[in-house]
Structure formats: C-alpha cells, structure tokens
Amino acid sequence: MAVPGKKTLATASTSSDEDLQVYCQPCDEEGPRRPAYGYCTDCQEHLCETCFKVHKKHKLSKHHILLDNESMPKTLQLSSTSDHTSMSADFRTPCPKHKREMIKFYCHDHKTLLCSVCVTLEHTVTSCKVNYIPDISAKVINSKEYHDILKVIDNITDQCHKMLEDVKKMTGNSNSSLADVLADIKTFRKEINQRLDELERQVEDAAKAIQQENAKNLKTTETTCDDVTKSLKTMFDSIKHLNTSKQADRLFMELKSAEKMIRYYENTIQHISAYDVEEYNFKPNEIISTLLETSLGTLTKKTNKQTRPPPTSTSVKSRNTSHQGEICVKSSNDESRCYITGMILLTPDLLIITDKTNKAIKMVDTRSQSVTDKLQLDTEPSKVSSVTSTELAVTLTNKKNIQFISASSKKLTKKHTLNVDGECFGISCHEKKLVVTYLRPAKLQILDTNGTILTTIRGENIFTNPTFVTTNSSSIYVSDWNMKSIMRLNWQGEVIGRYKGMDEPKGIILSDDETVFACDQHRNVIEEISGDLSKGKVVLKDLKSPFALCWCAQTKKLYFSCFFTDTRYDNYLQIFRLS
Incomplete structure (x- = not known):
C-alpha cells in the first residue's frame, strides 16, 4: 500500500x-x-x-x-x-x-x-x-580471458619449476667442477713444492759438495803442514847439534840434504797454498722470483663447443711467376761473402736484412736496388723482425740476447738489448709479443717486449732444431729442418698442424691470404702451403739453395736469399712476382 x-x-x-x-x-x-x-x-x-x-x-x-x-x-x-x-x-x-x-x-x-x-x-x-x-x-565468468590467463599462469609456473631445476643442476655441476679445481690447485701446489724441494736439494747438494771439498783441502793442508813442521823441526835440531858438536863432515852432508828437502817442502807449501777457498752468496733465480709475483693460475670457463682456431686458408691457388731481377747487397767494406739469414719489409720500398758473415744489419732500397745504410755489429746476427714501423728486433745467437734497433729517418741505430736463456735464432713479433726459437736448448718461447716469459714450448716430439718462425693473430708457424717439417701452433702452445712434405725447410713467411711460403734448401724450391698445412705445391724451382725470404702484399713480390757458398748467388737477393 x-x-x-x-x-x-x-x-x-x-x-x-x-x-x-x-x-x-x-x-x-x-x-x-x-x-x-x-x-x-x-x-x-x-x-x-x-x-x-x-x-x-x-x-x-x-x-x-x-x-x-x-x-x-x-x-x-x-x-x-x-x-x-x-x-x-x-x-x-x-x-x-x-x-x-x-x-x-x-x-x-x-x-x-x-x-x-x-x-x-x-x-x-x-x-x-x-x-x-x-x-x-559478469561476462568474465568462464570467458576466454579467464582461460588464457590461467594458461599463461600455468606456463610461467612450469617455466619457473624447470628453470629452478636447471639452475640446481647447473649449480651442482659448477660446484662439482670447482671442487675439482680446488683439488687441481692442491695437486699443482704439491707439484710446485716437490719441484722447489728438488731445486732446493740441488743447491744444498752443491753447497755441501763445496763444504766437503773445503774440509778435504783443510785436512790435507793440516796434515801436510804438520808433517813438514815436524820434519823441519827434526832437521833444525840435527843441524844445530852437529854445528855445536863441530861434526863438520856430517854437518856438511846434513846441510846439503836439507837444501834438497827445503826445495821439496817449498813446492809442497806452494802447492797447498794454491787451494782456492771462496766465500759465497745466494743469488735467487730471477725467473722463479718473477713467477712468485704472479698468480698461481686462473679459472677458465668450460665450454661444450669444440675450440677451433680462426679459419685459415685450406687451398693453394695457381700462380703466374716471373723473375723481376736481383739486388746486390754486398757493401764496399764487406770483408766476406754475404750470408743473408733474415729479412723483413718495413715498406714496399724498404727492406731490412741480416748479413751473418759480415756481422751487419743492412737497409736496402728496393726502388734503387741498393744498400742505403749498414749497421756494423760485434757479433753475428741471425734473424730480424719488425716490432713497430720504426723498430726492429734482431736475434744474436752467440750472445744469447736480442738487439733492438731503430730504423727511423732511414738510419739504423742500436737501442737496448734483451737477455734470453738460450741460443736464440728465429724471431717474429705480433701485437707486442715476441715469438723466439732456440737452437740449444731446442724450444720456442713467447715473451713480452720487456723480456717476461709468457709461454715456453719444448719437447723432442715438437722441436729438435727450430729455425725460422712467422706469426699471425691465430697461429705460429715454425720450420724445423732436422724434423723435415713445418709446425703450426696456436698461441697456447698446442700443435694444431704439421706439414711433412719438405727435405730441409728453412725460411718461412705468411702471404696476405694466409698461405705459407717456405724455402726447401735441399730441393732448391720454394713451396706455397695452405694455412692449415694440409697441402702444398712448388711455386718456384731450380733455385740455388734458397734460405731466407719475405713477401710484399702490395706488389705481389717475393724476395729471397741464397746460401750456395758462391758469390754469384749469395751476394744477391732474388725477386719474383707471383700473381
């Protein structure tokens, strides 16, 4: 109502x-x-x-x-x-x-x-x-949006569960690998300790050997001096008694015997006085001292992918060759026939060579085809490499050091030297790292330009007489005439290729397309070999003991020296164009 x-x-x-x-x-x-x-x-x-x-x-x-x-x-x-x-x-x-x-x-x-x-x-x-x-x-009840949201929630939930399981598994694997790392560190430390103990024993044994020798010499000296002193005392008393008692005949004979014995004792005293008893200091090994300033090692990430070096040339193309003449590199004041053991192009017009027999570094103008400067050394140079556009590094095998040389203003001048621990021979510089081969002991080292040793590679299965070396960003190539092969190594020192098709490999150089030119002195040929060292072919033949060489990418010219023990060949660089 x-x-x-x-x-x-x-x-x-x-x-x-x-x-x-x-x-x-x-x-x-x-x-x-x-x-x-x-x-x-x-x-x-x-x-x-x-x-x-x-x-x-x-x-x-x-x-x-x-x-x-x-x-x-x-x-x-x-x-x-x-x-x-x-x-x-x-x-x-x-x-x-x-x-x-x-x-x-x-x-x-x-x-x-x-x-x-x-x-x-x-x-x-x-x-x-x-x-x-x-x-x-009201319209969202059992709607498509409702079902889509639930589906997305389920998917994200499943992803979270799977991600958690994956992270748990990866964390377990990582922790397991780190446990192995810790064990490896302990093992490595134990090996270092064992090696240091061994080196300590060697030095201690050397010191003890000197102590024993000192003790032996001292004992010999004491015994000799005691015997001489006693004998001379007896002789002294006898002579004095005979003189007091006026026994002239016996005194005469005793004096003559004494003269003879005195000469003998003087020689004996002179002999034992020649014992050289030195004092000693301990000088720590500089290499070990330097190593102790670095870290024990580094942690590196594992990868399931196979590590491969960057791609290199796997083929050798056919080339047209033509002889472009020769350059006489004998200077007027050279005393001997030239023996050109190394060469490097700083520019297409500027060539640097090492003349071993004349103990000289020479600058050669390829346009005028003449020697424009000569730096006289007091020892025989072996190989040369460019460090910068105006700095060179030359190995001095006999002195066991590397001579740095300035090549600015078209003038060669000495700079500093770097001592090394062996008879250095081949040398190549890449990105401020020196790669040096050694004849004795046979090995290869990677050093920085300050002389710090970064890596040492040795072993009879790798080198027996490594001579020439050349490098690029991915590889190191070394010729070993005794093993009749060329080795390719990565920058970690692992052998990743070997070419055995040569009798006596000497000079090697990389071309601009990453193939390798190599001299075979015994067969009198120069071969071009693929960058992976899988195949090679002769590009120049009927030569006269080719030894060292270099390549100009701009002009496509190959320069090489000969070591034929004949002035008609050894005093000249041969030039070939390879196109």
Whole structure:
C-alpha cells in the first residue's frame, strides 16, 4: 500500500513502461519525480540534472564519482542487505595512488583499475572509456580471458619449476667442477713444492759438495803442514847439534840434504797454498722470483663447443711467376761473402736484412736496388723482425740476447738489448709479443717486449732444431729442418698442424691470404702451403739453395736469399712476382 506523498521506486523488475524508466532517487523520495540524468557511484544513486549539478558543488559530495547519462547504470540499483554487503566486500582493494579509496572502476583505454578519485582527476568520462566494474564483470565468468590467463599462469609456473631445476643442476655441476679445481690447485701446489724441494736439494747438494771439498783441502793442508813442521823441526835440531858438536863432515852432508828437502817442502807449501777457498752468496733465480709475483693460475670457463682456431686458408691457388731481377747487397767494406739469414719489409720500398758473415744489419732500397745504410755489429746476427714501423728486433745467437734497433729517418741505430736463456735464432713479433726459437736448448718461447716469459714450448716430439718462425693473430708457424717439417701452433702452445712434405725447410713467411711460403734448401724450391698445412705445391724451382725470404702484399713480390757458398748467388737477393 502506497504511503501518501511518496512515490514507489522503479526497479528493474517493474513491468510497466513508466517503471522501466530510471528516475532520480533523491527526488523520488520527496517529489516530484524526475528522469535520471546521471549516477553517483559513491552514493549509489541515480540523479536528475539538478541534483547532478548540486552534487558536484556540495562540499560533502564534490569529490564523488559521477557518471553521465551514457555511462550510468540503466536500471535502478536496489540491493538487498546481503547483496550490498557482498558488493561492499568485493571493493576492499585500496587504490595504489589514493590509499583511502577502493578500486571500483576500469579504464579500457589505459587498461588499468581505478578508484573514484582516479576517475575524477585523471580518467574522466570525457577523455577515457570508464566502466563501473559491476556493470561489466559478469561476462568474465568462464570467458576466454579467464582461460588464457590461467594458461599463461600455468606456463610461467612450469617455466619457473624447470628453470629452478636447471639452475640446481647447473649449480651442482659448477660446484662439482670447482671442487675439482680446488683439488687441481692442491695437486699443482704439491707439484710446485716437490719441484722447489728438488731445486732446493740441488743447491744444498752443491753447497755441501763445496763444504766437503773445503774440509778435504783443510785436512790435507793440516796434515801436510804438520808433517813438514815436524820434519823441519827434526832437521833444525840435527843441524844445530852437529854445528855445536863441530861434526863438520856430517854437518856438511846434513846441510846439503836439507837444501834438497827445503826445495821439496817449498813446492809442497806452494802447492797447498794454491787451494782456492771462496766465500759465497745466494743469488735467487730471477725467473722463479718473477713467477712468485704472479698468480698461481686462473679459472677458465668450460665450454661444450669444440675450440677451433680462426679459419685459415685450406687451398693453394695457381700462380703466374716471373723473375723481376736481383739486388746486390754486398757493401764496399764487406770483408766476406754475404750470408743473408733474415729479412723483413718495413715498406714496399724498404727492406731490412741480416748479413751473418759480415756481422751487419743492412737497409736496402728496393726502388734503387741498393744498400742505403749498414749497421756494423760485434757479433753475428741471425734473424730480424719488425716490432713497430720504426723498430726492429734482431736475434744474436752467440750472445744469447736480442738487439733492438731503430730504423727511423732511414738510419739504423742500436737501442737496448734483451737477455734470453738460450741460443736464440728465429724471431717474429705480433701485437707486442715476441715469438723466439732456440737452437740449444731446442724450444720456442713467447715473451713480452720487456723480456717476461709468457709461454715456453719444448719437447723432442715438437722441436729438435727450430729455425725460422712467422706469426699471425691465430697461429705460429715454425720450420724445423732436422724434423723435415713445418709446425703450426696456436698461441697456447698446442700443435694444431704439421706439414711433412719438405727435405730441409728453412725460411718461412705468411702471404696476405694466409698461405705459407717456405724455402726447401735441399730441393732448391720454394713451396706455397695452405694455412692449415694440409697441402702444398712448388711455386718456384731450380733455385740455388734458397734460405731466407719475405713477401710484399702490395706488389705481389717475393724476395729471397741464397746460401750456395758462391758469390754469384749469395751476394744477391732474388725477386719474383707471383700473381
């Protein structure tokens, strides 16, 4: 039964056309009834235009969220107490930006959840498509979005589980490898200790041997001096007695015997006085001292991929060859026939050679084909390499050192020397690292330009007489005439290739396409060999004991010397163009 002065509120269940229209709820209570113009989400009431405008200005309601006619709910929002309680319970998530407000809206344009303040200040109904969540939430039940989200959650969960298992496995493997590393460190340290103990015993044995020799010499001296002293005392007393007793005949004979014995004793004293008893100091081995300043080793990462050197040439192309003449390299003041053991091109016009028999470094102008400067040495040079565009390094085998030489302003001048621990012979410089071969002991070393030894490679199965060496960024090539082969090593010192098709390999040099030119002195040929040393072919033949060589990439010219013990060949460099 209707109450006088009150209008019944229209609901979504009202059947009349009039009741299907939504009216202003505040006016509906007091009259007159007016059509709804908007909706207040905070009051949960439909408002007519007048109430809508007043609602925006009133102090208590001006921050409420208002939805216009297009966005407002189209049915009267009446809820039972239980429904209202349930709906209120759904909106208990605080807004991240406005902590006192609850999330109730969704912006489709920015795909974000909003509170009433967010809608009012940032996502207004005029700039964004905003919906009241209860108006659009029903359609997400069992929706595609629902199933897609669950699928993504399952996938990420599976990935996390798999990732965790993989990390656990990798961590176990890593810890296991590190346990092996720690064991290897202990073993390595034990080997070092054993070796140091052995070296200590050697020095101690040497010291003890000297002590024993000193003791032996001292004992011999004591015995000899004692015997001589006693004998001379007896002789002294006898001579004095004979003289006192005036026994002239016996005194005469005793004196003559004494002269003979005195000469013998003088020789004996002179002999034992020649014993050289020295004092000693201990001088630590500089190499070991230097090593003790470095780390025991480094940790390197394992890889499942096979480590391979950078690609090198695996083929040898056919070349056209033509003789371009020869250059006489004998200077007017040379005393002997030339023996050109090494050469290097600084520029296409500037060639540096080592003349062993004349103990000289010579600068050769390839344009004028003449020697333009000569640096006289006091010993025989062996091989030469460029360190920079104006600095050279020359091996002095007999002195066991490397002579650095300046080649600036077309003048050769000595710089400093570097002592090495063997009869150095071949030399090549790459990126401030010197690669040096040694005749005795047969080995190869990689050093920095200060002389610090970085790597030593030795072994009868690797070298017996390494002579020439040439290098690039990935490989070291060494000719060993006694083993009749050319070896290729990586910069870690591992042999990664060997070419055995030669009788007496001598000079070797890399071409611009990473093939290797090599002299075979016995067969009188020069071969071109693929960078991986898998194949080779003769490019020049019928030569006169080719020995050292160099290659000019710009002019495609190959220069080489001969060691034929004939001035008609040994005093000249031969020039061939290979195209």
